[in-house]
Amino acid sequence: MSDERSASCDTAAQAGRFAAGADPVKREQILDGAKRVFMSVGFDAASMNDITREAGVSKSTIYVYFANKDELFAAIMERERMQLTQSLQDLLSGIEDVEEGLFRYGVGFALQVTAVGTVSAMRTMIAVASRMPQLSGQFFQQETLNVRTVLEHFLEQQVARGTLRVDDIPLAARQYIELCTGTFFKLCLFGVARTPPSTSEIERVVTGAMKLFMAGYGVKKSDPSMQ
Amino acid sequence: MSDERSASCDTAAQAGRFAAGADPVKREQILDGAKRVFMSVGFDAASMNDITREAGVSKSTIYVYFANKDELFAAIMERERMQLTQSLQDLLSGIEDVEEGLFRYGVGFALQVTAVGTVSAMRTMIAVASRMPQLSGQFFQQETLNVRTVLEHFLEQQVARGTLRVDDIPLAARQYIELCTGTFFKLCLFGVARTPPSTSEIERVVTGAMKLFMAGYGVKKSDPSMQ
DNA sequence: GTGCAATCGAACCACTCGGTTCGAAAAGGT
DNA sequence: ACCTTTTCGAACCGAGTGGTTCGATTGCAC
Numbered sequence: 001m002s003d004e005r006s007a008s009c010d011t012a013a014q015a016g017r018f019a020a021g022a023d024p025v026k027r028e029q030i031l032d033g034a035k036r037v038f039m040s041v042g043f044d045a046a047s048m049n050d051i052t053r054e055a056g057v058s059k060s061t062i063y064v065y066f067a068n069k070d071e072l073f074a075a076i077m078e079r080e081r082m083q084l085t086q087s088l089q090d091l092l093s094g095i096e097d098v099e100e101g102l103f104r105y106g107v108g109f110a111l112q113v114t115a116v117g118t119v120s121a122m123r124t125m126i127a128v129a130s131r132m133p134q135l136s137g138q139f140f141q142q143e144t145l146n147v148r149t150v151l152e153h154f155l156e157q158q159v160a161r162g163t164l165r166v167d168d169i170p171l172a173a174r175q176y177i178e179l180c181t182g183t184f185f186k187l188c189l190f191g192v193a194r195t196p197p198s199t200s201e202i203e204r205v206v207t208g209a210m211k212l213f214m215a216g217y218g219v220k221k222s223d224p225s226m227q
Numbered sequence: 228m229s230d231e232r233s234a235s236c237d238t239a240a241q242a243g244r245f246a247a248g249a250d251p252v253k254r255e256q257i258l259d260g261a262k263r264v265f266m267s268v269g270f271d272a273a274s275m276n277d278i279t280r281e282a283g284v285s286k287s288t289i290y291v292y293f294a295n296k297d298e299l300f301a302a303i304m305e306r307e308r309m310q311l312t313q314s315l316q317d318l319l320s321g322i323e324d325v326e327e328g329l330f331r332y333g334v335g336f337a338l339q340v341t342a343v344g345t346v347s348a349m350r351t352m353i354a355v356a357s358r359m360p361q362l363s364g365q366f367f368q369q370e371t372l373n374v375r376t377v378l379e380h381f382l383e384q385q386v387a388r389g390t391l392r393v394d395d396i397p398l399a400a401r402q403y404i405e406l407c408t409g410t411f412f413k414l415c416l417f418g419v420a421r422t423p424p425s426t427s428e429i430e431r432v433v434t435g436a437m438k439l440f441m442a443g444y445g446v447k448k449s450d451p452s453m454q
Numbered sequence: 455g456t457g458c459a460a461t462c463g464a465a466c467c468a469c470t471c472g473g474t475t476c477g478a479a480a481a482g483g484t
Numbered sequence: 485a486c487c488t489t490t491t492c493g494a495a496c497c498g499a500g501t502g503g504t505t506c507g508a509t510t511g512c513a514c
Contacts, residue, residue, distance in 0.1 A: 017512055020460050042354055044271030048502060058462045060504080069502065120357070127269055127354030129418035130347070140417035171435050174410045182405030185413075190367035191356035208398050216442035244482055247490055275472060285492040287474080296472065 021064040039120040080121040098163045106180035106206035114196040119188045179209035248291040266347040307348040325390040333407035333433035341423040346415045406436035
């Protein structure tokens with residue numbers, strides 16, 4: 001039954017014909033339009049009439065695809081979270097050198113969290129965090145853990161290789177993340193910085209972060225001939 | 228004329244009789260009630276009917292004191308900002324020892340930014356930052372500058388005393404602030420941490436921050452007899 | 455061309471919103 | 485007790501809210 005339905009959907013994808021509420025193109029169209037309104041004015045000030053206009057579909061169609069405003073919002077935030085998480089997965093793939101890894105992670109992460117889309121998604125989620133604890137918990141919990149886990153694994157590897165000496169890996173990972181991104185993220189979130197920081201500014205701050213981090217955790221090379 | 232009015236107000240303060248909309252007790256009552264609603268559900272979801280009930284005054288009285296919802300909100304956020312700024316003014320007064328100063332600043336600041344009241348004020352302001360850029364700009368700009376300036380002055384003093392070697396004071400100040408508070412603040416803001424961190428947890432993280440900071444910027448004592 | 459179904463969009467619903475009006479009640483001064 | 489003024493609170497206003505209904509239009513398959 002479900003296999004039959006799945007096959008039917010795959011076939012229909014070529015044909016452009018779906019059951020009501022099942023057209024992925026129409027669904028994305030709604031999500032895209034709604035996202036623009038939610039990210040612009042937040043959940044409460046986003047009206048379904050505004051979303052109808054922005055998405056370019058009928059309001060009754062929106063209600064065929066989503067049960068209510070809350071469900072539409074949740075779908076958008078989940079989509080945002082997945083995109084954000086996805087883009088951070090491979091920041092440290094295949095890297096073995098400690099400074100190259102730290103630099104690449106720091107810059108990549110800073111670019112990600114200061115991007116306009118990320119900031120507005122965060123801001124929108126923060127605004128309703130106390131009223132929608134489950135949704136916000138899911139959004140921030142997963143994202144936070146994933147980002148730090150990647151760095152923690154990398155630090156563990158470096159400790160095993162003898163390039164770093166770290167007693168508390170989770171604390172060190174937190175410290176490095178905050179050194180690289182903390183101020184940037186806050187300035188963007190608060191609206192003090194109207195545009196994302198430049199890449200060169202990010203690189204400058206990440207370089208300083210690395211320098212401090214290595215001063216605290218780096219293992220000095222004891223053999224001068226290896227320099 | 229204005230002197231006469233001012234004297235009249237001072238006298239009346241003892242007597243309990245004010246011109247309409249000029250009673251400071253009634254004004255605070257409105258602000259307190261409105262604050263509770265705004266901080267709980269945000270600007271948009273806070274209705275003037277809710278605020279009327281919470282403040283325990285008539286809606287028409289609220290409109291005698293404040294022109295509209297926006298003005299009421301702005302007055303509350305300004306009051307919050309001033310309280311926040313005030314409480315951070317003297318964190319480093321009279322301290323000369325570098326590690327004592329760093330510890331005291333780190334712990335004091337972390338306790339302040341993770342307090343429930345601070346977090347909800349920030350969250351509420353962030354939610355409307357893109358719609359009320361002037362208000363949010365004022366709120367965050369002043370607060371951010373003041374907090375960091377205090378630390379920068381302290382670092383400058385320590386550099387002059389020879390206990391720290393810092394090329395870039397503003398960057399170092401940012402780094403230390405983020406090391407001490409960055410993760411705590413975000414976890415609270417995102418609603419992941421449901422309660423503020425314990426003082427012992429803050430002290431643990433601040434101690435780690437100091438250790439890292441001194442590893443990077445501290446001037447080692449070259450005279451053993453001074454230990 | 456025909457038939458079927460998804461989508462459209464105008465109209466509708468009960469309710470809430472921010473803000474206004476104004477007579478009654480309350481408070482304070484003399 | 486009387487007078488004045490502040491505050492109260494019920495009723496009101498036009499606009500907007502999320503969500504529903506349903507005949508007309510459109511799009512796709514055959």
